[in-house]
Amino acid sequence: MAKVTDAVTALALPVVEEAECSLWDVEYVKEAGTWFLRVYIDKEGGVSIDDCEAVSRPLSDLLDQADPIEGSYTFEVSSAGADRALKKPEHFARFLGAEVEVKLYRPKEGRKEFVGRLSAYEDGTVTLDIGGQKAVFTKQEIALVRLYLRV
Numbered sequence: 001m002a003k004v005t006d007a008v009t010a011l012a013l014p015v016v017e018e019a020e021c022s023l024w025d026v027e028y029v030k031e032a033g034t035w036f037l038r039v040y041i042d043k044e045g046g047v048s049i050d051d052c053e054a055v056s057r058p059l060s061d062l063l064d065q066a067d068p069i070e071g072s073y074t075f076e077v078s079s080a081g082a083d084r085a086l087k088k089p090e091h092f093a094r095f096l097g098a099e100v101e102v103k104l105y106r107p108k109e110g111r112k113e114f115v116g117r118l119s120a121y122e123d124g125t126v127t128l129d130i131g132g133q134k135a136v137f138t139k140q141e142i143a144l145v146r147l148y149l150r151v
Helices: 004-018 049-066 089-094
Strands: 022-031 034-042 074-079 099-108 111-122 125-130 133-137 142-147
Touching: 004 022, 004 034, 004 049, 034 049, 049 074, 089 111, 099 125, 099 133, 111 133
Parallel strands: 034 074
Antiparallel strands: 022 034, 099 111, 099 142, 111 125, 125 133
């Protein structure tokens, strides 16, 4: 049987495209004892609540019909967000040169968080330019990579 996220992605893609959005990611995670199915969408110029609703309603009906998930879960459709996580090769390709934050599972050079310009991505390895210095992180080290917002 296909993974839940793969099955939901296949169902979601045409619905998301019909709403003139793009599918950023699908997550199926357990938090505080509750399962969440999250569909993240993106759109040039930003995602509105109307865009989320245009995807949520028909996709909810499709999920009820196809029933790819056993048990109960909370279904959410939202924007990928300004500080979105980068997970897929196409995410990294789109944001080469952007400022990102890399969080690690274990400290490296005494810390677990690094911020710099995304200069390369290859087979899960992320390279940042941090003040003119190159920092390389392997897939095994990385817990999360996301766009960084200066506040």
